[in-house]
Amino acid sequence: MTILGARDIGISFGGIKAIDGVNFSVSPGQILSIIGPNGAGKTTLFNIVSGVYECDQGRVELSGEDVTRLTPDKLAARGLSRTFQNLQIFQRMTAAENVMVGRHLRERCNLLADLFRLPSVTRQNSETREAALTLLDDVGLRSSADIAAGSLSYGACKRLEIARALAAEPRVLLLDEPAAGCNAVETEEIDELIRRVAAKGIAVVLVEHDMKLVMKISNHILVLNRGKPIAEGAPREVRDNPAVLEAYLGKHGAKEAARA
Amino acid sequence: MLQKIGHRYLTLIALAVIVAALPLIFPSSYYFRVASLVWVSAFAAIGLNILMGQAGQVSLGHAGFFGIGAYAVAIGPAHFGIPTWAALLIGCALSSVLAYLVGRPILKLKGHYLAIATLGLGVLVALVITTESRWTGGPDGMPVAKLTLLGWRVSGSDTWYWISGGLLLLGTWIALNLNDTPTGRAFRALHDSEVAARVAGIDVARFKLQAFVIAAAYASVAGSVLAMMNGFINPDQAGFLHSVEMVTMVVLGGLGSVVGSIVGAAVLITLPQVLTVFQEYEHLLLGFIIIVSMIFMRDGIVPTLSRVLAKRTQS
16 A cells, blocks of 8 residues: 555756656555665655655655645645755754644644633643653653754754654655764664654655665665666665666676675 | 743733833933833834744835824824724724735745835835825824723823833733744744745745734834824834834844843834934944944844853853
C-alpha cells in the first residue's frame, strides 16, 4: 500500500533539467532513502514533493490523491511533514515554542479568542505545551525546552526540526540530511529515532550522505545522479550496483572498488 | 507556564500603577496632555509592533490608518450626524477593511518592496484627505465635535488622560495575550522562517493579513482618540512623517516588545518637549539621539536593558 508516490517527476531551472523522470513510492512504516552525489537533485526532489517548488512534469500522489500543485501548508494538513537540510528553525522562539508551532494544525486557531485570551486558549496552550515537551523528550531536548532555539547546537537544532515535524502527527515524514554535521553519538541517536518513527507506521523518506546510516535503516534505496534515477532496490543490491559506484567514485574509482 | 502568565499580568499591573501614580507628580495640566499623547501614540505603536515585531512585516504607511480613524470622528458627526463614539468604530471598521483589501496583494511583497507599497498606501490616504477639502477641510484641517457618552460631554486634559491610559492598558493586554497563542506563534514563526512556517501548516498569507489588519485597527483607534482629545485635526496626522515616527517608536523601543513600544513612544513624544530649551537645535538633537541609540542599542531600548539586567543578576 503506497501512501506517497511520485510519478515521472521533472523540473528545469533555466533550461537545465534538475530532475528528470523520477519515480518512487513509499508505504506506511517503510523507510525510503534517496541518495546520490552532491547536486544529484535530492533536495530539489524534496522541495517538489513538499510543495515548495512546482514541478514541470509528473505528479505527486498522497494516499492516492493528486497533490502535485498543493502548497506546503495544504500538504501539511494532509499529513506530510518535512525537515530542512539548511536549518529552518524559528531562532527567536524557544525550543518548546518551535515544537508548539509544529502542532499548529492540531490546534484550534481563532483570532478573536486569541486576542482576548479566552480560557479555552489557555487550556489548549498547556495541552500543546505538554505535547511539545513529550516530543522534546523523545529527541533528547527536554532540558533545553525554554532556551531560545537560536542558541542551541547544530545537532540539537537538527533534532528540534524532527520534533517539530513530528508534532504535526504526519503520515509521511521527509528528512533532509538529518545526520549532517552530527557526531557519531548524535548520528546513533537519530538512527534510533528514525526507526522508532517508522515503527509507529509513519512513512519516512530520507535524504542522507551518511552511508552507514542509510544502509542500516533503509528498506528501499533510490539512487539519483544528475537528476536521473540510476538504480534502486534493497540496500545490498544498491551497494553492489556498478552504476552507483561509478556515480560516486567515477569510472576509474569504480574499477578500483570492483577489484578491492 | 505559570511564570509566563504571571509575567503577562505583572507587566499590566506595573503599567496600571504607573498610569495611576503619574498624576500625583504632575504639577500642571500640560503634563496630563503630554502623557495622554504618549499613551495614545504608544497604543498605535503597540499595534504596529504586532505587525513589525511579531509578524516581521514592515509598514511605512500606517499613519494612513491613523488618519482614517482621526477623520472618521471629525467627518462622521459633522457631515452625517453620527455620534462620535460610533464614528470611532466606523473608522476602525473602515481601516480594517481597507487593510484587508490592500493587504492581500501587497503582503505578497517582501522587505523593501513591501515598505514602498505600504508607503504608497499611506501617501494615497494623505492625498485624498488633503484634496477632498469639501469633506475634510483640506490642508487646513477641521474641528472635531466633543465626545458625548450617555449625555456626558468628555472634556479636560485630566479626563482624557484617564481615557487614553485605560485605552493603553487595553491595547497592552491584547498584545500580551496574543504573544503566546496559536496566532501569536504563527506570527513569530513566519517572521523567522516563512518556508518552515508553511511546512508546519501555517497559511502564511492569511496570518500576515491578520497582523496587518490588527495593526491598522490599532492605528485607527489611536487616530480617533487623538482627534477627539485635540478637538482638531489636520492632514499631517496621516502624513509620511507621522508613519516614520510610528516606525521609529517601535524600532527604538524594541521590535517585538510591548513595553518597548510604550517606551519608544514616551521617548519620541517627551524628548521634543524637553529639547525645546535648545530651540533651533531640537531636531538636530532628536536625530542625533536616535542615531546613537540605534548604534549602541540595535535591538531597541527595552530588550537591550533587560539583557543587561539579566546579566547583572546572573553574575
